[in-house]
Structure formats: C-alpha cells, structure tokens
Amino acid sequence: MNFVEILSPACALFLDFDGTLVDIAPEPGAIVVPCSLVPTLSALQTYLGGAVAVVSGRSIRELDTYLAPLQLPVAGVHGAERRDASGALDRVEPASLEEVTRAALALRARDARLLVEEKGTSVALHYRRAPELERECIDAMAAAVDRSEGLALLRGKMVVEAKPCGASKGAAIEAFLREPPFAGRTPVFVGDDVTDEAGFEAVQRLGGLGVKVGEGPSAAWQRLADPGALRLEFERAVATKVAATPAEQ
Numbered sequence: 599m600n601f602v603e604i605l606s607p608a609c610a611l612f613l614d615f616d617g618t619l620v621d622i623a624p625e626p627g628a629i630v631v632p633c634s635l636v637p638t639l640s641a642l643q644t645y646l647g648g649a650v651a652v653v654s655g656r657s658i659r660e661l662d663t664y665l666a667p668l669q670l671p672v673a674g675v676h677g678a679e680r681r682d683a684s685g686a687l688d689r690v691e692p693a694s695l696e697e698v699t700r701a702a703l704a705l706r707a708r709d710a711r712l713l714v715e716e717k718g719t720s721v722a723l724h725y726r727r728a729p730e731l732e733r734e735c736i737d738a739m740a741a742a743v744d745r746s747e748g749l750a751l752l753r754g755k756m757v758v759e760a761k762p763c764g765a766s767k768g769a770a771i772e773a774f775l776r777e778p779p780f781a782g783r784t785p786v787f788v789g790d791d792v793t794d795e796a797g798f799e800a801v802q803r804l805g806g807l808g809v810k811v812g813e814g815p816s817a818a819w820q821r822l823a824d825p826g827a828l829r830l831e832f833e834r835a836v837a838t839k840v841a842a843t844p845a846e847q
C-alpha cells in the first residue's frame with residue numbers, strides 16, 4: 599500500500615499509538631518515540647486541515663507527554679476519554695474498578711514480572727515478561743469483571759484489560775467524524791491490535807479505509823509490515839505532498 603496515493607486533503611486520519619506509530623517495547627514505559635515522528639505528524643495535521651487524531655488504549659495524559667509539544671485531538675483508554683479538536687474533554691463515567699484492581703494487584707504481588715497499569719477509567723494487567731501466566735491473568739481479570747458493573751474485558755498484546763462497557767475505538771472515531779474538522783472527510787484508521795478492529799470496521803462502514811500494521815487476521819483492507827514502514831510512508835507523503843503544497847499554490 600502507498601500513503602502518497604491514499605492521502606488527500608479530503609481525508610481524516612486516525613492513528614493508534616503502540617505497535618502502530620511506535621514499536622512495541624518490553625514494557626509500557628520503555629517505548630522510544632523517534633525524533634522525526636512529532637514533526638511528521640504536525641506536517642500531516644497541517645496538510646489535513648487539522649483532521650488527525652490519535653486513538654489509543656493509553657491515557658490522554660501519557661499520549662500528550664510522548665507527543666509534546668504537539669497536542670492532537672485524541673481518544674484515550676480505548677475511547678473512554680476523548681479530547682476533540684476544540685480542546686474540550688469528554689470522559690465516560692468510570693465504573694467501580696475496585697474488584698479488577700484488587701485482582702490485578704493480587705497477581706502482581708505473587709509475581710513481580712507482571713505489571714499493573716491503573717488508568718483511572720480502566721485497569722490493565724501486562725504479562726509480556728511472564729507469558730506463561732497468560733491464562734491465569736485472563737481468568738482472574740474475567741472473573742473480576744463478572745463481579746463488577748459496567749466493565750468489559752479487552753485482550754491486547756500481552757495484556758488483558760478491564761474497561762468501561764460503552765467505550766470503543768470505533769465509537770470514538772464516529773464521535774470525531776460528527777465534528778469539525780473531521781466531519782465530511784474520508785476516514786483512514788491505522789492500527790495493529792485486536793483492540794483496533796472496531797476502528798477498522800467503523801471507518802470502512804463509513805466509506806473509508808482500515809490499515810493493519812503487522813500480522814494477524816484483520817477486517818482492515820490494507821496492511822503494512824511494521825511501525826517503521828508506516829513512519830516511512832508518512833515521511834514520504836510529507837516530502838511529496840505537504841512540502842509540495844506551498845509551491846503549488
């Protein structure tokens with residue numbers, strides 16, 4: 599696939615973060631944001647009239663830190679929190695996370711290789727450093743979700759998470775598409791994980807395109823090998839389209 603062909607000023611671009619814009623790392627705090635990424639996203643934002651948003655499982659606070667000084671429209675925690683293009687913040691009412699937090703911390707207390715992320719509206723239990731504990735982590739979190747009101751279980755890359763029932767990346771993208779500067783544009787969503795499938799389905803249902811990064815089954819119609827390939831596509835698009843725009847005017 600070729601982003602130089604796909605991107606036009608009539609597109610709205612929605613981007614997952616981990617495994618899509620940045621490479622997967624051994625733990626959440628160990629990711630490296632390549633120094634070219636923020637200028638590239640900033641140039642794309644200008645080219646697309648502001649219609650670039652990050653749609654991630656991370657919290658907005660974390661995403662802002664990684665992408666500083668850029669402050670993009672963003673949906674965090676799988677759509678449980680959202681900041682629109684005007685800067686207005688929206689957050690689903692958090693359900694009680696007591697049971698899932700207790701279950702995750704109890705497992706963590708037994709094995710220090712596990713990692714618990716408390717995101718305010720969700721709790722994630724990472725087992726990347728202890729993959730043999732996957733089944734135990736999933737079962738414990740599923741049981742805790744069953745004992746809780748308003749939570750759903752979400753599987754990701756070496757992680758299992760309890761998040762609010764109503765939140766999804768697809769719903770977050772649809773909300774952006776009802777508002778300026780996204781409304782009326784052709785949506786393109788790039789993601790890498792099973793948590794991104796709702797986003798692929800939403801954009802393709804609305805006449806746009808899903809792009810899956812990496813291997814594995816997906817509803818997305820296009821595919822790229824890895825985050826490095828995506829970053830290269832974006833850099834090429836900026837060099838050929840964005841940089842060319844002023845001279846054409």
Ligand SMILES: O=P(O)(O)OC[C@H]1O[C@H](O[C@H]2O[C@H](CO)[C@@H](O)[C@H](O)[C@H]2O)[C@H](O)[C@@H](O)[C@@H]1O
Nearest residue numbers: 615616622623624625626654655656755756757
């Ligand atoms: O929706 P995303 O932007 O893809 O975020 C999904 C989750 O990403 C992070 O976890 C994943 O990436 C880590 C760093 O590469 C990796 O160590 C971990 O195994 C992955 O699951 C983040 O920590 C989560 O909060 C996000 O939900």
